[in-house]
Amino acid sequence: MAQRRRGAELEKALLDAAWDELTDNGYARFTMDAVVKRAGTSPPVLYRRWSDRDELIRATIVHILKESRPAVPDTGSLREDLLTLMREIATSHVQLVTVMYAHLASYHRDTGRSPSSLFDPIATGRTAALDMLFERSASRGEIRSERLTDRIKTLPFVLLRHEILSTFAPVPEHVLEEIVDTIFLPLVR
Template sequence: MPERRRGAALEKALLDAAWEELADNGYAGFTMDAVVKRAGTSPPVLYRRWSDRDELVRAAITQALREHRLDIPDTGSLREDVLTLMREINATRVQLIIVMSVHLAACHKATGTSTGDLRDPLVTGRKEALDVLFDRAVERGEIKREHLPERVKSLPFDLLRHEILTTFAPVPDDVLEDIVDTVFLPLVR
């Protein structure tokens, strides 16, 4: 007989099952019953925590974002910091990006939300993390703060996401270097 899960372990198992269901079937095919079956539990266990699928989807996404949090590199060079971060995203977050962008399109339509609305601001901290990376480059004298509007800061990562969503696969390293060397760095220098 399998060990009975309780508390945080049970909640994590339920949210993992919900995330897997989203990744495999998208929002359109996502049901509470499918999550119950995948988690090996009963409907009351699930409904005690989340009253409907939108609430469960939001919780599953929040957990996935928490679990996929990345450390900001400090290589001593803006080029290498950006490339290191892009390589880490490329190696570990392709499925997350695809699920968040493609599989949740029906969710956005049904609920009137966007991917940004589903993110927990305490989890993501993306802007603040990137600010640290760029502040270091300014302090090292590599770039000037006035060359760093928000759109430019996010550009290499936006282009990486675009490449992933165009191919549904990790991006070749030479493309990452091309994004940084021929598009991004000329804008900030």
Template sequence: MPERRRGAALEQALLDAAWEELTEHGYARFTMDAVVKRAGTSPPVLYRRWSSRDELVRAAIAHALKAARLDTPDTGSLREDVLTLMREINATRVQLITVMNMHLAGYHQETGTSPGDLLDPLVTGRAEALDLLFARAVERGEARPGLSARIKSLPFDLLRHEILTTFAPVPDPVLEEIVDTVFLPLVR
């Protein structure tokens, strides 16, 4: 008989099962019952934590994005830190980005939300990573203090846009153009 999961282990198993259901079947076919079966638990266990499909989807996405968060590089240069992070996203996250956007169109229609609502940097941990990256750049004199969150996330937003228009990794010269031509002039 399998060991009974509790607390954080149970919650992680439920969120993993929800994410797997979402990525395999999309939001249109996502059900609480399917998550219960995949996690090997009972409906009351799931409903005690998330009372609706919408709440569970939001929690599963936040869970997946936190798990997929990359380490913040420290190359000694803002340009190289940003390019390193963009290259790693480009090499490892294209499928995550496209699956999330394709599978969640129905979710956004049904709930009246937008992709930005699910990618909240405070929830996903991205805000802390960007703040650290930019604090280092300010200390080195490479960026002015007080940059807005929009400017800090700009290269990554443009990367996501490129991925979603091609459904493929972005060529390195495009990454360099985003950083050198669009982004760095804004932060100096």
């Protein structure tokens, strides 16, 4: 007899089932009923947590981004920290990034929201992680913190995402170095 799931365990199972449904069948065919079936639960269990498809998809994206977020390195150098983090994303997260964007292409048409609104950096913890990386760098005197706008902080990762979505392949080292050395570091020094 299967043991009953509760609390965080149940929520994780529901969100994992939603992610599997999204990756297997895409946004257009994503339904609450399909998630209920995949999770082996009942509709009230799902609807108590998320009232509609859009809420569930948003929660699923936050969940998967939190679970897949790489550790923030501390190499003692901003350049190496960024390259280490970007190498991790550029190799092990290519499938995640491409699946998310491929399956969410019709999200904007259906909701009027940009797919990028799903990737809330505060909710996923990315903002805090990047802030820590940049604060360490500023305290070492590597960068001028007054130059760090929110857009500049995310610039290397936006360019990395662009590379991944342009090629659907791991990003070569020379491209990562160009993003960091030629584009990003001159802006913050």
